[in-house]
Amino acid sequence: MVKAATIATEEVDKMLVILVLCTSFLSILYLTAPSIRKFFAGGVCTTNVRIPGKVVVITGANTGIGKETARELARRGARVYIACRDVLKGESAASEIRADTKNSQVLVRKLDLSDTKSIRAFAEGFLAEEKKLHILINNAGVMMCPFSKTTDGFETHLGVNHLGHFLLTYLLLERLKESAPARVVNLSSVAHLGGKIRFHDLHGEKRYCSGFAYCHSKLANVLFTRELARRLQGTGVTAYVVHPGVVMSEIVRHSFLLCLLWRLFSPFFKSTRQGAQTSLYCALEEGLEPLSGKYFSDCKRTWVSPRARDKKTAERLWNVSCELLGIQWE
Ligand SMILES: NC(=O)C1=CN([C@@H]2O[C@H](COP(=O)(O)OP(=O)(O)OC[C@H]3O[C@@H](n4cnc5c(N)ncnc54)[C@H](OP(=O)(O)O)[C@@H]3O)[C@@H](O)[C@H]2O)C=CC1
Numbered sequence: 001m002v003k004a005a006t007i008a009t010e011e012v013d014k015m016l017v018i019l020v021l022c023t024s025f026l027s028i029l030y031l032t033a034p035s036i037r038k039f040f041a042g043g044v045c046t047t048n049v050r051i052p053g054k055v056v057v058i059t060g061a062n063t064g065i066g067k068e069t070a071r072e073l074a075r076r077g078a079r080v081y082i083a084c085r086d087v088l089k090g091e092s093a094a095s096e097i098r099a100d101t102k103n104s105q106v107l108v109r110k111l112d113l114s115d116t117k118s119i120r121a122f123a124e125g126f127l128a129e130e131k132k133l134h135i136l137i138n139n140a141g142v143m144m145c146p147f148s149k150t151t152d153g154f155e156t157h158l159g160v161n162h163l164g165h166f167l168l169t170y171l172l173l174e175r176l177k178e179s180a181p182a183r184v185v186n187l188s189s190v191a192h193l194g195g196k197i198r199f200h201d202l203h204g205e206k207r208y209c210s211g212f213a214y215c216h217s218k219l220a221n222v223l224f225t226r227e228l229a230r231r232l233q234g235t236g237v238t239a240y241v242v243h244p245g246v247v248m249s250e251i252v253r254h255s256f257l258l259c260l261l262w263r264l265f266s267p268f269f270k271s272t273r274q275g276a277q278t279s280l281y282c283a284l285e286e287g288l289e290p291l292s293g294k295y296f297s298d299c300k301r302t303w304v305s306p307r308a309r310d311k312k313t314a315e316r317l318w319n320v321s322c323e324l325l326g327i328q329w330e
């Protein structure tokens with residue numbers, strides 16, 4: 001009896017020790033979170049270059065990484081077009097940026113990447129009002145949406161993240177060429193590592209997993225950038241693809257579990273300002289032209305998955321994208 005009681009007390013003691021250790025570990029972890037975050041914050045775009053007179057288009061810049069990228073480019077004097085699907089949200093971001101940077105040249109235009117008519121209307125309007133385009137940042141993105149299709153019948157991740165930006169770049173390309181030196185910056189993700197271009201089931205009709213659908217679309221962003229850079233050699237237009245880091249933004253909005261995890265681990269993730277640094281680096285850093293087509297993270301060139309280096313897949317994806325969009329882009 002006494003022996004059983006002693007064993008029970010020892011067990012309780014052990015549990016208490018474990019509890020105290022866990023609590024101390026978590027407290028230390030959260031107390032040191034700012035330093036951990038700083039450590040993982042990665043690169044900073046250090047160039048002081050100012051770009052008055054330059055014209056920039058950023059998709060999905062009403063929030064998140066895009067909004068902070070727009071803010072910094074406006075601070076540096078550019079005329080910035082916030083291309084977004086909700087003009088009210090865009091106006092709210094634009095007035096905040098205008099007040100913050102004292103740059104009145106922050107404009108909002110409607111662009112819904114899930115509808116090719118909207119993309120064409122945006123491009124038509126932009127080309128009519130602007131004679132120059134120096135920087136195009138294909139930033140907008142969706143992650144882990146339940147299975148759905150865009151207005152044109154494309155699986156949503158492929159349609160918005162890849163095909164929408166593919167068409168937009170195609171429609172704006174002449175203006176970029178006329179404004180050379182000019183740059184295209186595409187937002188991808190480390191998630192491209194889990195991606196595969198499933199040509200036999202591009203729209204996820206046979207098998208669909210929201211996480212993998214995101215990965216496939218982010219792989220498409222890397223392949224598109226490489227092929228674009230190859231085709232643009234000698235034009236003065238260069239292209240770069242970016243992993244911004246793991247960033248506290250609204251990207252997880254479609255996944256309840258990720259929303260919870262994001263809240264819990266938010267002290268350790270990059271802020272949207274930190275997340276904008278690599279996009280800014282690729283848009284602004286001088287002398288980056290020889291690295292056209294390459295993948296960047298933390299403001300430096302980074303390793304990409306073997307699938308993202310496959311020239312044949314890049315070329316095939318290019319041709320299939322043209323077919324799906326009904327365009328001829330040689
Ligand atoms: N946050 C992260 O940890 C990471 C992000 N990335 C990439 O960074 C990019 C920016 O994401 P982030 O800022 O984090 O995410 P947010 O969700 O905060 O911002 C995404 C932006 O894309 C816009 N968007 C979504 N669908 C469409 C559409 N159909 N047409 C036009 N705009 C659209 C959103 O508009 P609205 O507000 O109206 O929905 C919003 O402005 C994405 O490409 C993402 O894949 C990559 C790796 C990690």
Ligand SMILES: CC1=C(/C=C/C(C)=C/C=C/C(C)=C/C=O)C(C)(C)CCC1
Pocket residue numbers: 143188189190191245246251261262265
């Ligand atoms: C460390 C850690 C996490 C890491 C998440 C990561 C690394 C997410 C990456 C997301 C990307 C790259 C999104 C956009 O492209 C969780 C699961 C939140 C919770 C447990 C601790």
